[in-house]
Amino acid sequence: MAGTRDYYEVLGISRGASADEIRAAHRKLARKYHPDINKEDDASEKFNEIQEAYDVLSDQEKRAAYDQFGHAGAQASGHPGGHAGQSAAWSQVDPETFESIFGDMFSGGGFSGGRSAGAGPFGGGYQQPRQQPSKGGNIDHEITIPFTTAVEGGTQSVRMRSADGELESIDVKIPKGISDGAKLRVKGKGGPGAFGGPAGDMIIKVRIAPHPWFRKEGLDLVIEIPVTITEATLGGSIKVPLLSGTANVRVPAGCSSGRRIRVKGQGITDSKGRTGDYIAIIRIEAPDRDDLDKKDVDALESMGERLKNPRAGEPWFKD
Template sequence: MSKRDYYEILGVSKDASQDELRQAHRRLVRKLHPDVNKAEDASARFSEVQEAYDVLSDSEKRAQYDRFGHSGMGSGQSGHPGSQGGGAPWSDVDPETFESVFGDFFRGAGGGSGGGFSAGGFSGQGRRARQAAPRRGSDLRHQLDITFLVAARGGSETLRLSGDDGSEEKIEVRIPAGVQDGATLRVRGKGGSGTAGGPDGDIRLKLKVGPHPWYRREGLDLLMDVPISITEAALGTSVELPLLHGSATLRIPPGTGSGVKLRMSGKGITDSKGVSGDFLAVVSVVGPKALSEEDQASLSDIGTRLEDPRRSMPWSETFES
Protein backbone atom coordinates (compact mmCIF):
# COMPACT_ATOMS: atom_id res chain seq x y z
CA MET A 1 0.00 0.00 0.00
CA SER A 2 1.37 3.43 -0.94
CA LYS A 3 2.33 5.77 1.86
CA ARG A 4 0.49 9.03 2.53
CA ASP A 5 2.12 12.32 1.69
CA TYR A 6 3.95 13.74 4.73
CA TYR A 7 2.52 17.24 4.20
CA GLU A 8 -0.98 15.77 4.02
CA ILE A 9 -0.41 13.87 7.28
CA LEU A 10 0.50 17.09 9.11
CA GLY A 11 -2.18 19.09 7.32
CA VAL A 12 0.20 21.74 5.99
CA SER A 13 1.14 23.06 2.57
CA LYS A 14 4.39 22.13 0.84
CA ASP A 15 5.83 25.59 1.48
CA ALA A 16 5.04 25.49 5.21
CA SER A 17 7.58 27.16 7.48
CA GLN A 18 9.26 25.37 10.37
CA ASP A 19 7.02 27.28 12.77
CA GLU A 20 3.91 26.07 10.93
CA LEU A 21 5.25 22.51 11.02
CA ARG A 22 5.84 22.72 14.78
CA GLN A 23 2.36 24.08 15.41
CA ALA A 24 0.75 21.34 13.31
CA HIS A 25 2.85 18.69 15.04
CA ARG A 26 1.94 19.91 18.53
CA ARG A 27 -1.73 20.03 17.62
CA LEU A 28 -1.69 16.44 16.39
CA VAL A 29 0.40 15.22 19.34
CA ARG A 30 -2.23 16.59 21.72
CA LYS A 31 -5.04 15.11 19.64
CA LEU A 32 -3.58 11.60 19.21
CA HIS A 33 -1.77 10.96 22.50
CA PRO A 34 -3.23 7.76 24.07
CA ASP A 35 -4.03 9.56 27.34
CA VAL A 36 -6.26 11.88 25.35
CA ASN A 37 -7.41 9.75 22.40
CA LYS A 38 -8.70 6.25 23.16
CA ALA A 39 -9.34 5.28 19.52
CA GLU A 40 -7.80 1.97 18.41
CA ASP A 41 -5.85 3.58 15.59
CA ALA A 42 -4.55 6.50 17.66
CA SER A 43 -1.16 4.87 18.26
CA ALA A 44 -0.65 4.08 14.54
CA ARG A 45 -1.70 7.59 13.52
CA PHE A 46 0.62 9.03 16.17
CA SER A 47 3.55 7.08 14.69
CA GLU A 48 2.62 8.35 11.22
CA VAL A 49 2.65 11.95 12.47
CA GLN A 50 6.04 11.46 14.13
CA GLU A 51 7.54 9.96 10.96
CA ALA A 52 6.27 12.86 8.86
CA TYR A 53 7.54 15.46 11.33
CA ASP A 54 10.95 13.76 11.70
CA VAL A 55 11.48 14.14 7.94
CA LEU A 56 9.99 17.59 7.33
CA SER A 57 11.61 19.22 10.37
CA ASP A 58 15.06 18.18 9.11
CA SER A 59 16.20 20.39 6.22
CA GLU A 60 18.28 17.65 4.56
CA LYS A 61 15.61 14.97 4.79
CA ARG A 62 12.93 17.44 3.67
CA ALA A 63 14.93 18.43 0.59
CA GLN A 64 15.44 14.76 -0.30
CA TYR A 65 11.71 14.07 0.14
CA ASP A 66 10.65 17.13 -1.88
CA ARG A 67 12.79 16.04 -4.83
CA PHE A 68 12.20 12.29 -4.91
CA GLY A 69 9.23 11.57 -2.62
CA HIS A 70 9.11 8.44 -0.48
CA SER A 71 11.42 6.59 -2.89
CA GLY A 72 14.18 9.07 -2.08
CA MET A 73 14.03 8.33 1.65
CA GLY A 74 15.41 4.78 1.34
CA SER A 75 14.38 1.74 3.33
CA GLY A 76 15.46 3.35 6.60
CA GLN A 77 12.40 5.63 6.66
CA SER A 78 9.85 2.85 6.30
CA GLY A 79 8.54 3.36 9.80
CA HIS A 80 9.05 5.51 12.86
CA PRO A 81 11.58 4.07 15.33
CA GLY A 82 9.22 4.49 18.24
CA SER A 83 6.78 2.01 16.72
CA GLN A 84 9.25 -0.89 16.76
CA GLY A 85 10.55 -3.20 19.43
CA GLY A 86 7.50 -2.77 21.67
CA GLY A 87 8.33 0.86 22.55
CA ALA A 88 5.65 3.50 22.82
CA PRO A 89 5.23 5.49 19.60
CA TRP A 90 5.26 8.76 21.59
CA SER A 91 8.63 8.02 23.23
CA ASP A 92 10.52 10.11 20.67
CA VAL A 93 8.51 13.30 21.14
CA ASP A 94 10.81 16.23 21.83
CA PRO A 95 10.78 17.14 25.58
CA GLU A 96 9.96 20.77 24.83
CA THR A 97 7.03 19.73 22.67
CA PHE A 98 5.80 17.36 25.37
CA GLU A 99 6.03 20.05 28.07
CA SER A 100 4.35 22.64 25.85
CA VAL A 101 1.48 20.36 24.88
CA PHE A 102 0.90 18.28 28.01
CA GLY A 103 2.39 20.33 30.86
CA ASP A 104 -0.92 21.66 32.14
CA PHE A 105 -2.75 18.45 31.29
CA PHE A 106 -0.64 16.23 33.53
CA ARG A 107 -0.06 18.77 36.31
CA GLY A 108 -3.82 19.26 36.60
CA ALA A 109 -5.59 21.82 38.77
CA GLY A 110 -3.97 20.47 41.95
CA GLY A 111 -0.44 20.73 40.61
CA GLY A 112 0.22 16.99 41.11
CA SER A 113 1.98 14.54 38.85
CA GLY A 114 -1.24 13.55 37.07
CA GLY A 115 -1.01 10.28 35.18
CA GLY A 116 2.68 9.79 35.86
CA PHE A 117 4.00 11.28 32.61
CA SER A 118 6.47 14.15 32.47
CA ALA A 119 9.04 15.62 30.13
CA GLY A 120 11.72 13.94 32.23
CA GLY A 121 10.46 10.58 31.03
CA PHE A 122 11.62 11.38 27.51
CA SER A 123 15.15 11.32 26.15
CA GLY A 124 17.21 14.51 26.40
CA GLN A 125 17.11 17.46 28.75
CA GLY A 126 15.43 19.92 26.44
CA ARG A 127 16.99 22.23 23.90
CA ARG A 128 18.34 25.71 24.23
CA ALA A 129 17.49 28.18 21.53
CA ARG A 130 20.48 29.34 19.55
CA GLN A 131 21.03 31.45 16.51
CA ALA A 132 21.31 29.36 13.38
CA ALA A 133 24.63 29.53 11.55
CA PRO A 134 24.77 29.44 7.74
CA ARG A 135 24.58 25.84 6.64
CA ARG A 136 25.20 24.29 3.24
CA GLY A 137 22.31 22.33 1.78
CA SER A 138 22.53 18.56 1.68
CA ASP A 139 23.79 16.63 -1.35
CA LEU A 140 21.02 14.55 -2.91
CA ARG A 141 21.73 11.19 -4.52
CA HIS A 142 19.86 9.76 -7.47
CA GLN A 143 20.32 7.05 -10.12
CA LEU A 144 20.31 8.08 -13.77
CA ASP A 145 19.72 5.39 -16.41
CA ILE A 146 21.56 5.92 -19.70
CA THR A 147 22.02 3.83 -22.84
CA PHE A 148 25.22 2.02 -23.79
CA LEU A 149 25.77 4.35 -26.75
CA VAL A 150 25.34 7.53 -24.69
CA ALA A 151 27.91 6.19 -22.22
CA ALA A 152 30.32 5.32 -25.04
CA ARG A 153 29.86 8.35 -27.29
CA GLY A 154 28.82 10.94 -24.72
CA GLY A 155 25.68 13.02 -24.88
CA SER A 156 23.09 14.56 -22.60
CA GLU A 157 20.12 13.42 -20.54
CA THR A 158 17.20 15.40 -19.12
CA LEU A 159 16.82 15.38 -15.34
CA ARG A 160 13.45 16.48 -13.96
CA LEU A 161 13.41 18.08 -10.52
CA SER A 162 10.39 18.98 -8.39
CA GLY A 163 10.51 22.34 -6.63
CA ASP A 164 9.25 23.08 -3.13
CA ASP A 165 6.22 24.81 -4.64
CA GLY A 166 5.29 21.84 -6.82
CA SER A 167 6.90 23.26 -9.96
CA GLU A 168 9.08 21.13 -12.23
CA GLU A 169 12.53 22.08 -13.45
CA LYS A 170 14.31 20.34 -16.32
CA ILE A 171 18.10 20.19 -16.32
CA GLU A 172 20.27 18.96 -19.18
CA VAL A 173 23.01 16.78 -17.73
CA ARG A 174 26.10 16.38 -19.92
CA ILE A 175 27.38 12.81 -20.08
CA PRO A 176 31.13 12.64 -20.88
CA ALA A 177 32.21 10.11 -23.50
CA GLY A 178 33.56 6.83 -22.16
CA VAL A 179 31.88 6.87 -18.74
CA GLN A 180 31.60 3.51 -17.00
CA ASP A 181 28.62 1.92 -15.29
CA GLY A 182 28.50 3.14 -11.68
CA ALA A 183 30.29 6.43 -12.37
CA THR A 184 29.07 9.47 -10.43
CA LEU A 185 28.33 12.91 -11.89
CA ARG A 186 27.79 16.06 -9.85
CA VAL A 187 25.16 18.70 -10.65
CA ARG A 188 26.23 21.71 -8.62
CA GLY A 189 23.78 23.87 -6.71
CA LYS A 190 20.71 21.73 -7.42
CA GLY A 191 20.60 19.77 -4.17
CA GLY A 192 19.03 20.64 -0.83
CA SER A 193 18.46 24.31 -0.04
CA GLY A 194 20.98 25.96 2.25
CA THR A 195 19.78 27.49 5.52
CA ALA A 196 20.53 30.85 7.11
CA GLY A 197 22.22 32.06 3.94
CA GLY A 198 24.24 28.90 3.32
CA PRO A 199 24.82 27.63 -0.26
CA ASP A 200 22.63 24.99 -1.86
CA GLY A 201 23.92 21.44 -2.03
CA ASP A 202 24.59 19.36 -5.13
CA ILE A 203 22.94 16.39 -6.80
CA ARG A 204 25.15 13.31 -7.16
CA LEU A 205 24.00 11.12 -10.05
CA LYS A 206 25.05 7.48 -10.12
CA LEU A 207 24.99 6.27 -13.73
CA LYS A 208 23.36 2.97 -14.64
CA VAL A 209 24.46 1.94 -18.14
CA GLY A 210 22.14 -0.37 -20.04
CA PRO A 211 23.27 -3.26 -22.28
CA HIS A 212 23.66 -3.13 -26.07
CA PRO A 213 22.37 -5.74 -28.56
CA TRP A 214 25.81 -6.50 -30.02
CA TYR A 215 28.47 -4.37 -28.35
CA ARG A 216 30.13 -4.96 -25.01
CA ARG A 217 33.11 -3.24 -23.47
CA GLU A 218 36.26 -3.87 -21.48
CA GLY A 219 37.46 -0.48 -20.32
CA LEU A 220 37.74 1.57 -23.51
CA ASP A 221 37.94 -1.50 -25.75
CA LEU A 222 34.80 -2.30 -27.72
CA LEU A 223 34.04 -5.97 -28.39
CA MET A 224 31.63 -7.58 -30.85
CA ASP A 225 30.99 -11.21 -31.81
CA VAL A 226 31.48 -11.87 -35.55
CA PRO A 227 30.17 -15.21 -36.91
CA ILE A 228 31.77 -16.67 -40.04
CA SER A 229 31.18 -19.85 -42.05
CA ILE A 230 33.57 -22.81 -42.17
CA THR A 231 34.49 -21.84 -45.73
CA GLU A 232 35.34 -18.28 -44.64
CA ALA A 233 37.30 -19.64 -41.71
CA ALA A 234 39.31 -21.93 -43.99
CA LEU A 235 39.87 -19.59 -46.93
CA GLY A 236 39.71 -16.20 -45.21
CA THR A 237 37.37 -13.34 -45.99
CA SER A 238 36.64 -9.65 -45.48
CA VAL A 239 33.62 -8.39 -43.52
CA GLU A 240 32.27 -4.89 -43.00
CA LEU A 241 31.54 -4.11 -39.36
CA PRO A 242 29.62 -1.25 -37.70
CA LEU A 243 31.66 0.97 -35.39
CA LEU A 244 30.58 3.65 -32.92
CA HIS A 245 31.21 6.16 -35.70
CA GLY A 246 30.84 4.82 -39.23
CA SER A 247 32.07 1.39 -40.30
CA ALA A 248 35.27 -0.45 -41.21
CA THR A 249 36.30 -3.50 -43.24
CA LEU A 250 38.02 -6.27 -41.30
CA ARG A 251 40.26 -8.82 -43.02
CA ILE A 252 39.90 -12.32 -41.55
CA PRO A 253 42.94 -14.43 -42.48
CA PRO A 254 42.67 -18.07 -43.63
CA GLY A 255 42.61 -20.65 -40.86
CA THR A 256 40.96 -18.40 -38.28
CA GLY A 257 39.21 -20.36 -35.54
CA SER A 258 36.48 -19.60 -33.04
CA GLY A 259 37.46 -17.38 -30.13
CA VAL A 260 40.17 -15.53 -32.02
CA LYS A 261 40.12 -11.77 -31.37
CA LEU A 262 41.04 -9.58 -34.32
CA ARG A 263 41.98 -6.05 -33.31
CA MET A 264 41.42 -2.71 -35.03
CA SER A 265 43.55 -0.21 -33.12
CA GLY A 266 41.98 3.07 -32.03
CA LYS A 267 38.50 2.09 -33.21
CA GLY A 268 37.01 1.54 -29.76
CA ILE A 269 35.70 4.07 -27.25
CA THR A 270 37.31 7.50 -27.00
CA ASP A 271 36.97 9.13 -23.57
CA SER A 272 36.63 12.81 -22.70
CA LYS A 273 40.44 13.15 -22.49
CA GLY A 274 40.94 11.87 -26.03
CA VAL A 275 42.25 8.43 -25.06
CA SER A 276 40.96 5.71 -27.41
CA GLY A 277 40.54 2.00 -26.98
CA ASP A 278 40.52 -0.69 -29.67
CA PHE A 279 37.78 -2.56 -31.50
CA LEU A 280 38.00 -6.32 -31.06
CA ALA A 281 36.09 -8.69 -33.34
CA VAL A 282 35.58 -12.01 -31.55
CA VAL A 283 35.34 -14.65 -34.27
CA SER A 284 32.84 -17.48 -34.03
CA VAL A 285 32.95 -20.24 -36.67
CA VAL A 286 29.43 -21.46 -37.41
CA GLY A 287 29.01 -24.90 -38.97
CA PRO A 288 26.23 -25.63 -41.47
CA LYS A 289 22.98 -26.98 -40.03
CA ALA A 290 22.08 -29.06 -43.09
CA LEU A 291 24.15 -30.49 -45.95
CA SER A 292 23.20 -32.33 -49.11
CA GLU A 293 24.70 -35.77 -49.68
CA GLU A 294 27.00 -34.28 -52.29
CA ASP A 295 28.26 -31.60 -49.89
CA GLN A 296 28.74 -34.18 -47.15
CA ALA A 297 30.82 -36.31 -49.47
CA SER A 298 32.92 -33.32 -50.52
CA LEU A 299 33.62 -32.28 -46.94
CA SER A 300 34.39 -35.85 -45.92
CA ASP A 301 36.89 -36.15 -48.75
CA ILE A 302 38.55 -32.89 -47.71
CA GLY A 303 38.59 -34.00 -44.10
CA THR A 304 40.58 -37.14 -44.86
CA ARG A 305 43.38 -34.99 -46.27
CA LEU A 306 43.50 -32.52 -43.35
CA GLU A 307 45.68 -32.89 -40.29
CA ASP A 308 43.85 -33.87 -37.10
CA PRO A 309 44.06 -30.72 -34.91
CA ARG A 310 43.78 -32.82 -31.75
CA ARG A 311 46.99 -34.74 -32.38
CA SER A 312 49.01 -31.79 -31.07
CA MET A 313 47.18 -31.78 -27.73
CA PRO A 314 49.06 -33.35 -24.77
CA TRP A 315 46.03 -35.35 -23.72
CA SER A 316 45.84 -37.14 -27.10
CA GLU A 317 48.66 -39.46 -25.96
CA THR A 318 46.27 -40.90 -23.39
CA PHE A 319 44.44 -42.83 -26.11
CA GLU A 320 47.53 -44.23 -27.86
CA SER A 321 48.31 -47.89 -27.14
Protein backbone atom coordinates in the same frame (compact mmCIF):
# COMPACT_ATOMS: atom_id res chain seq x y z
CA MET B 1 10.69 5.98 18.53
CA ALA B 2 11.65 9.03 16.50
CA GLY B 3 13.02 8.19 13.13
CA THR B 4 10.83 5.07 12.90
CA ARG B 5 7.25 6.35 13.20
CA ASP B 6 5.66 8.42 10.46
CA TYR B 7 5.69 12.11 11.46
CA TYR B 8 2.12 12.60 10.25
CA GLU B 9 1.06 9.64 12.39
CA VAL B 10 2.86 11.11 15.41
CA LEU B 11 0.82 14.33 15.16
CA GLY B 12 -2.37 12.50 14.19
CA ILE B 13 -2.85 14.43 10.94
CA SER B 14 -3.20 13.60 7.25
CA ARG B 15 -0.37 14.05 4.75
CA GLY B 16 -2.27 16.93 3.19
CA ALA B 17 -2.67 18.83 6.47
CA SER B 18 -2.33 22.61 6.32
CA ALA B 19 0.16 24.62 8.37
CA ASP B 20 -2.65 25.67 10.77
CA GLU B 21 -3.70 22.05 11.25
CA ILE B 22 -0.11 21.03 11.96
CA ARG B 23 0.28 23.85 14.49
CA ALA B 24 -3.01 23.02 16.23
CA ALA B 25 -2.19 19.32 16.48
CA HIS B 26 1.22 20.12 17.89
CA ARG B 27 -0.16 22.53 20.49
CA LYS B 28 -2.71 19.97 21.67
CA LEU B 29 -0.17 17.17 22.02
CA ALA B 30 2.50 19.44 23.53
CA ARG B 31 0.07 20.43 26.30
CA LYS B 32 -0.71 16.78 26.95
CA TYR B 33 2.79 15.31 27.03
CA HIS B 34 5.17 18.08 28.13
CA PRO B 35 7.26 16.48 30.93
CA ASP B 36 6.80 19.48 33.22
CA ILE B 37 3.05 18.82 33.12
CA ASN B 38 2.74 15.08 32.46
CA LYS B 39 4.57 12.94 35.01
CA GLU B 40 4.13 9.62 33.25
CA ASP B 41 7.37 7.69 32.64
CA ASP B 42 7.19 7.95 28.86
CA ALA B 43 5.94 11.54 28.67
CA SER B 44 9.38 12.97 27.92
CA GLU B 45 10.00 10.51 25.14
CA LYS B 46 6.58 11.16 23.60
CA PHE B 47 7.07 14.92 23.87
CA ASN B 48 10.43 14.77 22.10
CA GLU B 49 8.88 12.65 19.36
CA ILE B 50 6.11 15.22 18.93
CA GLN B 51 8.65 18.05 18.79
CA GLU B 52 10.75 16.22 16.21
CA ALA B 53 7.71 15.65 13.99
CA TYR B 54 6.63 19.29 14.35
CA ASP B 55 10.13 20.59 13.65
CA VAL B 56 10.10 18.83 10.27
CA LEU B 57 6.47 19.28 9.20
CA SER B 58 6.28 22.96 10.17
CA ASP B 59 9.26 23.78 7.92
CA GLN B 60 8.40 23.89 4.22
CA GLU B 61 11.81 22.68 2.98
CA LYS B 62 12.15 19.92 5.58
CA ARG B 63 8.59 18.76 4.95
CA ALA B 64 9.19 18.56 1.19
CA ALA B 65 12.35 16.53 1.74
CA TYR B 66 10.52 14.24 4.18
CA ASP B 67 7.58 13.75 1.81
CA GLN B 68 9.95 12.71 -0.97
CA PHE B 69 12.65 10.74 0.86
CA GLY B 70 11.21 9.92 4.29
CA HIS B 71 13.34 10.19 7.42
CA ALA B 72 16.56 10.11 5.37
CA GLY B 73 15.40 13.23 3.55
CA ALA B 74 14.56 15.00 6.80
CA GLN B 75 18.02 14.26 8.16
CA ALA B 76 19.67 15.39 4.90
CA SER B 77 17.79 18.70 5.11
CA GLY B 78 19.34 19.51 8.44
CA HIS B 79 17.22 17.69 11.05
CA PRO B 80 19.62 16.00 13.48
CA GLY B 81 17.32 13.07 14.32
CA GLY B 82 17.13 11.41 17.73
CA HIS B 83 15.79 12.85 20.97
CA ALA B 84 17.03 16.00 22.62
CA GLY B 85 17.01 16.55 26.35
CA GLN B 86 14.26 18.40 28.22
CA SER B 87 16.05 21.75 28.01
CA ALA B 88 16.41 21.34 24.24
CA ALA B 89 12.72 20.49 24.07
CA TRP B 90 11.92 23.91 25.59
CA SER B 91 13.91 25.60 22.84
CA GLN B 92 11.65 24.06 20.21
CA VAL B 93 8.35 25.29 21.74
CA ASP B 94 7.08 28.51 20.19
CA PRO B 95 5.93 31.20 22.67
CA GLU B 96 2.27 30.78 21.77
CA THR B 97 2.36 27.07 22.57
CA PHE B 98 4.42 27.78 25.68
CA GLU B 99 1.74 30.11 27.00
CA SER B 100 -0.93 27.59 26.06
CA ILE B 101 0.81 24.99 28.24
CA PHE B 102 1.67 27.13 31.27
CA GLY B 103 -0.61 30.15 31.03
CA ASP B 104 -3.01 28.86 33.67
CA MET B 105 -0.15 28.54 36.17
CA PHE B 106 0.09 32.32 36.39
CA SER B 107 -2.47 34.90 37.40
CA GLY B 108 -4.82 36.15 34.72
CA GLY B 109 -4.37 32.98 32.69
CA GLY B 110 -1.33 34.42 30.88
CA PHE B 111 2.24 35.42 31.62
CA SER B 112 2.51 37.81 34.55
CA GLY B 113 4.97 39.22 37.00
CA GLY B 114 7.03 40.75 34.25
CA ARG B 115 7.62 37.45 32.51
CA SER B 116 8.24 37.56 28.83
CA ALA B 117 7.12 34.95 26.34
CA GLY B 118 10.64 33.61 26.55
CA ALA B 119 10.54 33.03 30.32
CA GLY B 120 10.27 29.53 31.76
CA PRO B 121 7.66 28.74 34.37
CA PHE B 122 10.26 28.22 37.08
CA GLY B 123 12.30 31.36 36.53
CA GLY B 124 15.05 32.13 34.09
CA GLY B 125 14.50 32.09 30.39
CA TYR B 126 14.88 29.79 27.45
CA GLN B 127 16.48 30.87 24.25
CA GLN B 128 16.44 29.32 20.82
CA PRO B 129 20.04 28.21 20.21
CA ARG B 130 21.69 30.02 17.36
CA GLN B 131 21.82 27.69 14.39
CA GLN B 132 24.64 27.82 11.89
CA PRO B 133 23.84 27.43 8.18
CA SER B 134 24.59 23.92 7.03
CA LYS B 135 24.72 22.32 3.61
CA GLY B 136 22.01 19.86 2.68
CA GLY B 137 22.78 16.19 2.26
CA ASN B 138 23.59 14.56 -1.06
CA ILE B 139 20.93 12.56 -2.88
CA ASP B 140 21.77 9.41 -4.88
CA HIS B 141 20.10 8.85 -8.23
CA GLU B 142 20.59 6.30 -11.01
CA ILE B 143 20.01 6.72 -14.74
CA THR B 144 20.38 4.49 -17.78
CA ILE B 145 21.74 6.08 -20.95
CA PRO B 146 21.84 4.80 -24.56
CA PHE B 147 25.03 3.07 -25.67
CA THR B 148 25.71 5.73 -28.31
CA THR B 149 25.48 8.50 -25.69
CA ALA B 150 28.04 6.68 -23.56
CA VAL B 151 30.39 6.47 -26.56
CA GLU B 152 29.84 9.90 -28.12
CA GLY B 153 28.78 11.95 -25.08
CA GLY B 154 25.79 14.25 -24.91
CA THR B 155 23.07 15.22 -22.44
CA GLN B 156 20.50 13.16 -20.60
CA SER B 157 17.29 14.56 -19.16
CA VAL B 158 16.73 13.63 -15.51
CA ARG B 159 13.37 14.00 -13.75
CA MET B 160 13.68 14.89 -10.09
CA ARG B 161 11.72 16.50 -7.26
CA SER B 162 12.90 19.91 -6.12
CA ALA B 163 13.19 21.10 -2.52
CA ASP B 164 9.66 22.53 -2.64
CA GLY B 165 8.28 19.18 -3.77
CA GLU B 166 7.71 20.11 -7.42
CA LEU B 167 8.83 17.83 -10.25
CA GLU B 168 11.46 19.35 -12.49
CA SER B 169 13.64 18.18 -15.36
CA ILE B 170 17.36 18.92 -15.59
CA ASP B 171 19.82 18.15 -18.38
CA VAL B 172 22.91 16.27 -17.21
CA LYS B 173 26.05 16.45 -19.34
CA ILE B 174 27.42 13.00 -20.16
CA PRO B 175 31.14 12.98 -21.04
CA LYS B 176 32.04 10.81 -24.03
CA GLY B 177 33.61 7.46 -23.26
CA ILE B 178 31.94 7.24 -19.84
CA SER B 179 32.09 3.83 -18.16
CA ASP B 180 29.18 1.82 -16.81
CA GLY B 181 28.82 2.54 -13.09
CA ALA B 182 30.56 5.92 -13.25
CA LYS B 183 29.18 8.66 -10.98
CA LEU B 184 28.42 12.27 -11.90
CA ARG B 185 27.88 15.12 -9.44
CA VAL B 186 25.24 17.79 -10.05
CA LYS B 187 25.84 20.63 -7.62
CA GLY B 188 22.96 22.17 -5.71
CA LYS B 189 20.39 19.52 -6.64
CA GLY B 190 20.51 17.49 -3.42
CA GLY B 191 18.70 17.88 -0.13
CA PRO B 192 17.80 21.43 0.99
CA GLY B 193 20.21 23.20 3.31
CA ALA B 194 19.31 24.13 6.87
CA PHE B 195 19.11 27.67 8.28
CA GLY B 196 19.98 29.32 5.00
CA GLY B 197 22.72 26.87 4.06
CA PRO B 198 23.23 25.71 0.45
CA ALA B 199 21.52 22.66 -0.98
CA GLY B 200 23.48 19.42 -1.25
CA ASP B 201 24.44 17.72 -4.48
CA MET B 202 22.86 14.97 -6.54
CA ILE B 203 25.17 12.00 -7.15
CA ILE B 204 24.11 10.23 -10.35
CA LYS B 205 25.21 6.66 -11.03
CA VAL B 206 25.29 6.00 -14.76
CA ARG B 207 24.23 2.70 -16.27
CA ILE B 208 24.72 1.98 -19.99
CA ALA B 209 21.95 0.26 -21.93
CA PRO B 210 23.14 -2.72 -24.00
CA HIS B 211 23.70 -2.31 -27.74
CA PRO B 212 22.27 -4.87 -30.19
CA TRP B 213 25.74 -5.99 -31.32
CA PHE B 214 28.48 -3.85 -29.78
CA ARG B 215 29.81 -3.92 -26.26
CA LYS B 216 32.24 -1.65 -24.47
CA GLU B 217 35.43 -2.85 -22.80
CA GLY B 218 37.02 0.27 -21.38
CA LEU B 219 37.65 2.33 -24.51
CA ASP B 220 37.65 -0.70 -26.82
CA LEU B 221 34.63 -1.22 -29.07
CA VAL B 222 33.99 -4.97 -29.29
CA ILE B 223 31.80 -6.98 -31.66
CA GLU B 224 31.39 -10.68 -32.52
CA ILE B 225 31.64 -11.38 -36.24
CA PRO B 226 30.29 -14.63 -37.74
CA VAL B 227 32.41 -16.09 -40.58
CA THR B 228 32.06 -19.15 -42.79
CA ILE B 229 34.41 -22.12 -42.53
CA THR B 230 35.77 -21.09 -45.93
CA GLU B 231 36.57 -17.55 -44.72
CA ALA B 232 38.11 -18.87 -41.52
CA THR B 233 40.21 -21.43 -43.44
CA LEU B 234 41.33 -19.39 -46.42
CA GLY B 235 41.17 -15.91 -44.91
CA GLY B 236 39.96 -12.82 -46.69
CA SER B 237 38.50 -9.37 -46.25
CA ILE B 238 35.07 -8.99 -44.66
CA LYS B 239 32.87 -5.96 -44.13
CA VAL B 240 32.08 -5.08 -40.49
CA PRO B 241 29.81 -2.43 -38.94
CA LEU B 242 31.01 0.66 -37.11
CA LEU B 243 28.87 2.90 -34.91
CA SER B 244 28.51 4.98 -38.03
CA GLY B 245 29.16 3.32 -41.37
CA THR B 246 31.20 0.21 -42.19
CA ALA B 247 34.82 -0.84 -42.62
CA ASN B 248 36.77 -3.80 -44.05
CA VAL B 249 38.67 -6.13 -41.73
CA ARG B 250 41.22 -8.71 -42.84
CA VAL B 251 40.59 -12.24 -41.51
CA PRO B 252 43.84 -14.20 -41.45
CA ALA B 253 43.88 -17.71 -42.97
CA GLY B 254 43.44 -20.55 -40.50
CA CYS B 255 41.48 -18.39 -38.06
CA SER B 256 39.78 -20.12 -35.11
CA SER B 257 36.61 -19.14 -33.26
CA GLY B 258 37.29 -16.69 -30.44
CA ARG B 259 40.27 -15.07 -32.13
CA ARG B 260 40.37 -11.31 -31.67
CA ILE B 261 41.25 -9.15 -34.62
CA ARG B 262 42.33 -5.75 -33.33
CA VAL B 263 42.20 -2.56 -35.37
CA LYS B 264 44.30 0.01 -33.55
CA GLY B 265 42.87 3.44 -32.79
CA GLN B 266 39.39 2.71 -34.13
CA GLY B 267 37.63 2.35 -30.78
CA ILE B 268 36.09 4.89 -28.40
CA THR B 269 37.60 8.31 -27.68
CA ASP B 270 37.02 9.73 -24.21
CA SER B 271 36.80 13.32 -22.97
CA LYS B 272 40.57 13.37 -22.37
CA GLY B 273 41.37 12.44 -25.96
CA ARG B 274 42.37 8.85 -25.27
CA THR B 275 41.24 6.33 -27.90
CA GLY B 276 40.77 2.57 -27.71
CA ASP B 277 40.73 -0.10 -30.42
CA TYR B 278 38.10 -1.81 -32.54
CA ILE B 279 38.04 -5.54 -31.73
CA ALA B 280 36.29 -8.12 -33.93
CA ILE B 281 35.90 -11.53 -32.27
CA ILE B 282 35.66 -14.34 -34.82
CA ARG B 283 32.79 -16.82 -34.54
CA ILE B 284 32.86 -19.61 -37.09
CA GLU B 285 29.43 -20.63 -38.33
CA ALA B 286 29.23 -24.20 -39.60
CA PRO B 287 26.78 -24.77 -42.46
CA ASP B 288 23.51 -26.54 -41.81
CA ARG B 289 23.68 -30.20 -42.92
CA ASP B 290 20.49 -29.78 -44.93
CA ASP B 291 22.10 -27.03 -47.00
CA LEU B 292 24.87 -29.36 -48.29
CA ASP B 293 24.59 -31.52 -51.38
CA LYS B 294 26.40 -34.84 -51.88
CA LYS B 295 29.41 -33.18 -53.48
CA ASP B 296 29.81 -30.84 -50.47
CA VAL B 297 29.53 -33.75 -48.04
CA ASP B 298 32.06 -35.85 -49.95
CA ALA B 299 34.51 -32.92 -50.04
CA LEU B 300 34.20 -32.32 -46.31
CA GLU B 301 34.61 -36.01 -45.48
CA SER B 302 37.67 -36.24 -47.72
CA MET B 303 39.16 -33.17 -46.09
CA GLY B 304 38.42 -34.56 -42.62
CA GLU B 305 40.30 -37.77 -43.43
CA ARG B 306 43.36 -35.89 -44.64
CA LEU B 307 43.59 -33.16 -42.02
CA LYS B 308 45.12 -33.55 -38.59
CA ASN B 309 42.66 -34.17 -35.77
CA PRO B 310 42.64 -30.90 -33.76
CA ARG B 311 42.14 -32.88 -30.54
CA ALA B 312 45.28 -34.96 -31.09
CA GLY B 313 47.44 -32.45 -29.26
CA GLU B 314 45.37 -32.53 -26.08
CA PRO B 315 46.80 -34.47 -23.10
CA TRP B 316 43.50 -36.27 -22.57
CA PHE B 317 43.17 -37.42 -26.20
CA LYS B 318 43.21 -41.14 -26.98
CA ASP B 319 42.78 -42.41 -30.51
